[in-house]
Amino acid sequence: QQQVKQSPQSLIVQKGGISIINCAYENTAFDYFPWYQQFPGKGPALLIAIRPDVSEKKEGRFTISFNKSAKQFSLHIMDSQPGDSATYFCAASTTSYDKVIFGPGTSLSVIP
Amino acid sequence: SAVISQKPSRDICQRGTSLTIQCQVDSQVTMMFWYRQQPGQSLTLIATANQGSEATYESGFVIDKFPISRPNLTFSTLTVSNMSPEDSSIYLCSVRGQTSGANVLTFGAGSRLTVL
Numbered sequence: 001q002q003q004v005k006q007s008p009q010s011l012i013v014q015k016g017g018i019s020i021i022n023c024a025y026e027n028t029a030f031d032y033f034p035w036y037q038q039f040p041g042k043g044p045a046l047l048i049a050i051r052p053d054v055s056e057k058k059e060g061r062f063t064i065s066f067n068k069s070a071k072q073f074s075l076h077i078m079d080s081q082p083g084d085s086a087t088y089f090c091a092a093s094t095t096s097y098d099k100v101i102f103g104p105g106t107s108l109s110v111i112p
Numbered sequence: 113s114a115v116i117s118q119k120p121s122r123d124i125c126q127r128g129t130s131l132t133i134q135c136q137v138d139s140q141v142t143m144m145f146w147y148r149q150q151p152g153q154s155l156t157l158i159a160t161a162n163q164g165s166e167a168t169y170e171s172g173f174v175i176d177k178f179p180i181s182r183p184n185l186t187f188s189t190l191t192v193s194n195m196s197p198e199d200s201s202i203y204l205c206s207v208r209g210q211t212s213g214a215n216v217l218t219f220g221a222g223s224r225l226t227v228l
Contacts, residue, residue, distance in 0.1 A: 044217075046218075089155065
């Protein structure tokens with residue numbers, strides 16, 4: 001019940017296209033859903049996050065869509081750029097729970 | 113957010129040896145977390161290290177294999193003991209910050225260990 005599922009495992013997108021990564025969770029106690037971006041040789045870094053009281057959050061080219069009833073959330077990267085090529089992890093946590101549960105990750109490659 | 117330095121950044125080790133990874137944070141933090149990231153895999157929490165107390169280990173990880181020290185509020189070490197090739201991974205140190213009451217993790221760059 002603590003698991004976070006993520007798909008696809010890898011994704012290739014043309015420059016300028018839209019990248020979409022999907023995640024699903026089981027535990028309804030989760031109340032914070034961050035996305036982390038990891039470049040090779042670096043640690044993961046927080047990219048964008050959402051709480052379940054909103055259905056969408058947008059920061060620049062990055063948008064999280066959240067469907068509370070379906071227990072699903074997704075990351076959309078608009079106008080994808082080669083510099084967006086990285087591994088993306090969705091995650092879930094609760095404010096009363098010290099642990100963050102990570103999805104298995106999606107390797108994104110944006111080709112020119 | 114906190115700045116985390118890890119040493120070594122990478123190392124190649126022989127089977128049966130042990131290696132200690134150091135994690136230095138530029139601010140005082142209560143809790144520090146150690147994660148393992150196996151090749152092409154997600155992040156798995158090894159243990160949580162609180163200053164002044166024993167580390168709390170997750171299921172599947174034991175103190176004899178991964179002893180942790182936390183001598184003060186800015187520093188921690190993780191030792192990988194009696195290494196085997198299965199221990200080849202990236203080991204990440206992390207601290208938690210609060211953004212609007214939520215758990216936001218900041219990670220070091222990681223220590224990539226290869227065990228031959």
